[in-house]
Amino acid sequence: MATRQPVRLSPVRVPKASDVLATEMRERILRGEFPEGSALPTERELVTQTDMSRATVREALRILEVQGLVRIKTGRSGGAFVQHPDGESIASSVDLLIRGRQIRLAALLETREAVEPACAQLAAKYRTDADLDRLDLANESMSDTSGSLSDFLQANVDWHVGVAIASHNELLTGFMLALSRAIYTSTNNRGFINTEVRQTTLRAHRSVTTAIRGQDPDAAVRRMKRHVHSYAEAVVEVEERTEIDLPDR
Amino acid sequence: MATRQPVRLSPVRVPKASDVLATEMRERILRGEFPEGSALPTERELVTQTDMSRATVREALRILEVQGLVRIKTGRSGGAFVQHPDGESIASSVDLLIRGRQIRLAALLETREAVEPACAQLAAKYRTDADLDRLDLANESMSDTSGSLSDFLQANVDWHVGVAIASHNELLTGFMLALSRAIYTSTNNRGFINTEVRQTTLRAHRSVTTAIRGQDPDAAVRRMKRHVHSYAEAVVEVEERTEIDLPDR
């Protein structure tokens, strides 16, 4: 019998048809080939163009939809409309990581300490009047001490995200959006926010806002760093107290 | 004729069946209900359990797959296996944002200046011996001045990601992973990396590595800040020169 031919083949990869189609459309969208809001061909049209089944085409569109690259509308003159990803898409994937990996609140606060002072610095450099309005608005609704905890925390998130927006850096904005929301939900049910904490927080926010308004990056960094650090310390302190109160579960 | 009743209805939302199923399974996965690697029911099994068609079930699974929550294997004893998202999932969505929004290199470098010094600080605090090995390895392969530009840049990415890993903060790691890769691809075809830049970069990396090894957070921050800042300045400088060289086009 003939000996085995020493033919070597590299492992053959058989990509899924829907992935291939999704990748091709994704590249063309990212290349900027279609203006934002323009309509892709209808599903049935794509079927005839690609010789694929409708199920395959639909899965490809679903992939793009999850990735935030298209928005799908139903009804007549519906279909897939090109959309460029925004901070929300980053925020949602960060959210999945945080929840899936059970990232602890302490790690979230550490991350905020790492990122947000830099946001404040950039905000002080690049802020517009509209950015200032947004920050003032958040400060106002936070100064309503009679509001519910959720309202307070929502205004808190708005302010922090507002700082990120004022940095005019979309990456940082998306990241801070996710981080702020995650901290919000972790904080919402822990009950260590009392009137004193509220007033301290509001004072700190106003102080940072003033630095941003005055376009003083150094002060903005310093004050933001102090704010997020002391907030983190307060949370850790309460965490420890809670652990003592509830030794096991 | 009777006057219109002042009945007000809020807009009714009709969620898609596949979204509902995906959301339910996602929540259960994120809640930690299934250990990592465990198998979800097969498609046909889900069909009987949910009274949905297989196409719907498949779309739901596809959503979870894109979100990095399950990995799907074909063949006998295949199916959907639970997976917890890692830095890659964040990296890919950040990548989509960068490319879809045409984020300029200058903005990427600005973001790195904002985030990476803090990474270095945390790395100096929490680094393990394995982290140091990873950094040393990257430095070694970068010291090979005869290597190609791609090899140099890859080692560069490895080092920067290595710092993020050493921070032991999964959020920052995922973010820096995406950022480093994006800077890599933007830098790969610009040709402003010469021998001098290589040596300067290597020196800076070694200097930061030393601070991390010595668990000196302040030095790590300072040196990293200086490194990424001077790198950014060098890039901007070359950008301007390039614009002059190529006035239109």
Next chain:
DNA sequence: TGTTAGATTAGGTATGACCGAAAGCACGTT
């Protein structure tokens, strides 16, 4: 005791049908 050729079980794809939502149109009323 390996090797290998089926059998089995999973996902991947293709058809074809029908439902429901939304935009457009035409008719009819005011």
Next chain:
DNA sequence: AACGTGCTTTCGGTCATACCTAATCTAACA
């Protein structure tokens, strides 16, 4: 002329069924 009303059309959403292909298991065979 202006405005509802309802029909028609054209989309995506869902379902059912069939068949293909990949990966594994199993059992016969050399």
